[in-house]
Amino acid sequence: MKKHWYDYLWIFSAVYLLLGFFNILFAWLGLLCFFIPLIISICGGGKAYCNRYCGRGQLFELLGGKFGLSRQKDIPAWMRSKAFRYGFLSFFLIMFINMLWNTWLVASGASNLREIVTLLWTFKLPWHWAYHGTLFAPWVAQFSFGFYSVMLTSTVLGIVTMVLFKPRSWCVYCPMGTMTQMICKAKAGNLEKAK
Numbered sequence: 001m002k003k004h005w006y007d008y009l010w011i012f013s014a015v016y017l018l019l020g021f022f023n024i025l026f027a028w029l030g031l032l033c034f035f036i037p038l039i040i041s042i043c044g045g046g047k048a049y050c051n052r053y054c055g056r057g058q059l060f061e062l063l064g065g066k067f068g069l070s071r072q073k074d075i076p077a078w079m080r081s082k083a084f085r086y087g088f089l090s091f092f093l094i095m096f097i098n099m100l101w102n103t104w105l106v107a108s109g110a111s112n113l114r115e116i117v118t119l120l121w122t123f124k125l126p127w128h129w130a131y132h133g134t135l136f137a138p139w140v141a142q143f144s145f146g147f148y149s150v151m152l153t154s155t156v157l158g159i160v161t162m163v164l165f166k167p168r169s170w171c172v173y174c175p176m177g178t179m180t181q182m183i184c185k186a187k188a189g190n191l192e193k194a195k
Ligand code: SF4
Pocket: 037, 049, 050, 051, 054, 055, 056, 057, 170, 171, 172, 174, 175, 176, 177, 178
């Protein structure tokens, strides 16, 4: 099958994760993976991001499929349930708001910059080697540490799910996937009403 440029976006995802080990400020690039899927679905592109442009999904496919790192088992039914998917999305958003709050505390001078990456919302890993000081205010770096924590945590969860189940099992409960699905459903509902 003919390959397209977007079939190689997994390289972007892999390089993104690596860059976070050298300069944490590259974490800002991850916002692309937040806004692009939402913009595509809001503009009527449906799940095109998931189906075509998501480098992370491709990376799991590659590691679990081509490299054989997945057990290729079915994901349990409870993980597919609405309760789990929406529950995980809510938890994820609460933690995201908490990350923004921590950024605000540094921006307002109420807290000092913390050069740590928090894995799985629990484990605080020293990450000072990836911050070299910048012209920007400390909150810019605080956001980077927080956002990179989100990206690394979701990658780790995705890898564990990939190994235990099928390569793209993370996609079943990925918050971005759930949000774009909600947007598609809302748009389809509006279209129905308009008929
Ligand atoms: S569900 Fe998430 S990880 Fe999977 S393809 Fe969509 S955005 Fe990417």
